[in-house]
Amino acid sequence: EVKLVESGGRSVQPGGSLRLSCEASGFRFSDSAMHWVRQAPGKGLEFVAGISGNGGSTYESKAVKGRFIISRDNSQNTLYLQLGSLTTDDMAVYYCARDGGSGNYGENYFDSWGQGTLVTVSS
Amino acid sequence: SYVLTQPPSVAVAPGQTATIPCGGDDLGMKGVHWYQQRPGQAPLLVISYNGDRPSGIPDRLSGSISGNTATLTISRVESGDEADYYCQVWDYKSDLVVFGGGTKVTVL
Numbered sequence: 001e002v003k004l005v006e007s008g009g010r011s012v013q014p015g016g017s018l019r020l021s022c023e024a025s026g027f028r029f030s031d032s033a034m035h036w037v038r039q040a041p042g043k044g045l046e047f048v049a050g051i052s053g054n055g056g057s058t059y060e061s062k063a064v065k066g067r068f069i070i071s072r073d074n075s076q077n078t079l080y081l082q083l084g085s086l087t088t089d090d091m092a093v094y095y096c097a098r099d100g101g102s103g104n105y106g107e108n109y110f111d112s113w114g115q116g117t118l119v120t121v122s123s
Numbered sequence: 124s125y126v127l128t129q130p131p132s133v134a135v136a137p138g139q140t141a142t143i144p145c146g147g148d149d150l151g152m153k154g155v156h157w158y159q160q161r162p163g164q165a166p167l168l169v170i171s172y173n174g175d176r177p178s179g180i181p182d183r184l185s186g187s188i189s190g191n192t193a194t195l196t197i198s199r200v201e202s203g204d205e206a207d208y209y210c211q212v213w214d215y216k217s218d219l220v221v222f223g224g225g226t227k228v229t230v231l
Contacts, residue, residue: 035220037166044207044209044222044223044224044225045158045160045166045209045211045222045225046222047219047220047221047222050220059218059219061219061220062124062219095165095166100156100168100171107154107213108213108220109154109156109168109171109211109213110156110158110166110168110211111168111171111177112168113165113166113167114165115165116165
């Protein structure tokens with residue numbers, strides 16, 4: 001059974017930074033591209049960032065480019081998202097999601113999701 | 124940037140059929156994926172590549188595409204189908220994942 005467990009969400013001040021983690025189990029982690037998707041309170045889903053299976057290729061949405069960094073440690077079956085220069089617009093539940101496609105780069109859709117971790121940005 | 128358009132809400136009586144459209148330019152050239160999100164839960168993939176159902180998804184849910192509109196159809200609607208539904212594509216031109224705004228399905 002695929003399992004994704006996010007952690008690291010908490011309340012942080014504007015301008016602050018934070019690192020989210022996602023521990024994966026139940027599948028060969030290094031074989032799957034992985035992603036972060038967020039959802040602001042009462043709003044829809046928004047793609048944040050993605051990373052290839054070997055970690056060699058990453059991409060981020062325009063909203064977070066230059067502020068957030070996605071990475072992974074395949075030896076620890078863990079996905080990360082480093083958040084920086086946080087604003088109130090970044091307040092959301094952050095979901096870790098497995099790519100539904102095969103191959104190192106995946107196919108950019110999401111067949112398994114974690115339960116999410118809440119990031120609150122407030123002074 | 125690429126935009127996927129969904130109606131904010133759809134209401135349907137139990138046992139009837141709900142249809143949720145998702146519109147976008149050149150949609151027929153992209154693979155459309157659909158997610159169900161029940162209140163307080165994480166999203167769940169229900170349709171991939173326009174019409175493929177993952178294991179465990181009931182065949183009451185189906186997907187189709189015609190021209191620039193993809194459609195998620197829920198037949199014989201049940202109270203458990205009450206949820207938000209999102210369409211999603213990969214826009215190869217901008218190299219980004221795009222979600223529709225979501226449609227809230229209410230079972231009357």
